[in-house]
Amino acid sequence: MNFRAVKAIYRYEMARMFRTVVQSIVAPVLSTSLYFVIFGSAIGSRITEIDGVGYGSFIVPGLIMLAIMTESISNSSFAIYFPKFTGTIYELLSAPISYVEVLFGYVGAAASKSMIIGGIILFTASFFVDIEIAHPFVMVSFLILTCVSFCLFGFILGIWATGWEKLTIVPVLVIMPLTFLGGTFYSISMLPPVWQTISLFNPVVYLISGFRGSFYENADVSIVLSLVTTIGFLIVCLLVVRWIFKTGYRLRS
């Protein structure tokens, strides 16, 4: 194991985050805080409780998920796409490192950033609404699993992308709609039966439901099923990354 290489990549990527702190941390925290103000305080005060939880508190887990999924994909896809774009990827490809070490470096750094953002949003939310965490260990597990899985997904996206447009097309056209329709702002039990069934095909439902369940014990689907789905997504991403490095897809000609 080339620990020094992992450390070098991790440190390099984290330095990039602190260099662009407004873009990396302030912007997502600010936009999520605006959701709290609008949906939590302004509109939320006129909405009745959902499953015994105030609306402002109810949306906190979903908003954290929305932020960390978006940030995880954005951070890790940019981290690997930018060296491809500038040509500095040659150094990574010619270095004595395995794909596992590359992942530890890039995905580790991107996941750390997302967890920091998730933590800050949780802390910020506590100023606006009452928050309870019924199962802290499960909550942290979901947070870590989601960050790592979506960073891996972003990493795949960054390798697949051959232009800036492709880099944004999946987060904007796929992830964002799935997240908004995945129960960020509502419980899927509030939907008509047909839409409840359709929603179960949305993988993000399981992530948000499981994460919310760790807060308020009011999950739409069982926490175990949510965990299994999240781990399944993680494994699929790992297998794809392994295939990419084995074949050199869009990395080595």
Add this chain to the structure above:
Amino acid sequence: MISINGLTKTYAGGFKALNEVSLDIDRGEIFALLGPNGAGKTTLINIVCGIVNATSGSVSVDGFDIQRDFRQTRSRIGLVPQEMASESFETVWNTCRFSRGLFGKAASPEYLEKVLRSLSLWDKKDTISMQLSGGMKRRVLIAKALAHEPEVLFLDEPTAGVDVELRQDMWNVVSALRDQGVTVILTTHYIEEAEQLADRVGVINHGEIILVEQKDKLMHDLGKKQLVLNLQAPLAEVPLQLKDYQLELSEDRNDLTYTYDTARERTGITALLSDLGEAGIHFNDLHTSQSSLEEIFVDLVKKR
């Protein structure tokens, strides 16, 4: 140090960049790989460094296979790429420190300082790459390649587009590396660079190695030496009794050129001068010239 056997690379589009290339590079030598654009130089380098996958064939570095023992081979190699790729928003110091770490070396500010000073980059260590001139960026690429103390250094067109002063600086760096025992493989369009630096020269064209030879022997064997005589009076034509010398008369009929082989025991110069006197041909001045590596290279590539 590097052993390449039957290396072939065919790209997805069907273009065959390398065809059964075999080559051995000795430890501590400076090897110049010459070839026209698209000859396969960069593909060859990229395969050895792990950036491009070979279609068939094998490469070993210091006895280690580049596929099976990639950690051992890559940690020995430094690469200065042809393209000016830089981490635009990073400082020179940070980007070099990153390179050293990436190759598994413990941090060594002293060593990095030495490298940056040798490349006249020390004053720029806190400058971000995008604020550097093209020449300075090229130096940063070399510093990054040297950051992990490689035993083998690949320089792919290192002085393309740089000024004369920088080129001279780079030549000095390469010479210093040779003195330290580093094996240097250089591709260049500036044949004077190969002529100045290289111990051995390889010529590649259409993905095949045409020739590999000691530079001095190559210039000796394939180089021509010419004696040019500036005549006292213009000559209408070369007299018949001098036809064995295969003399060339210049267009203005004022110069006679005799091409001879320095390797032969007798160059024929003494006999020529004597025969010229007998033929009543007198000259004001004479000088000799030797063909450059560039002329030899152009000649070789044209023949193929």
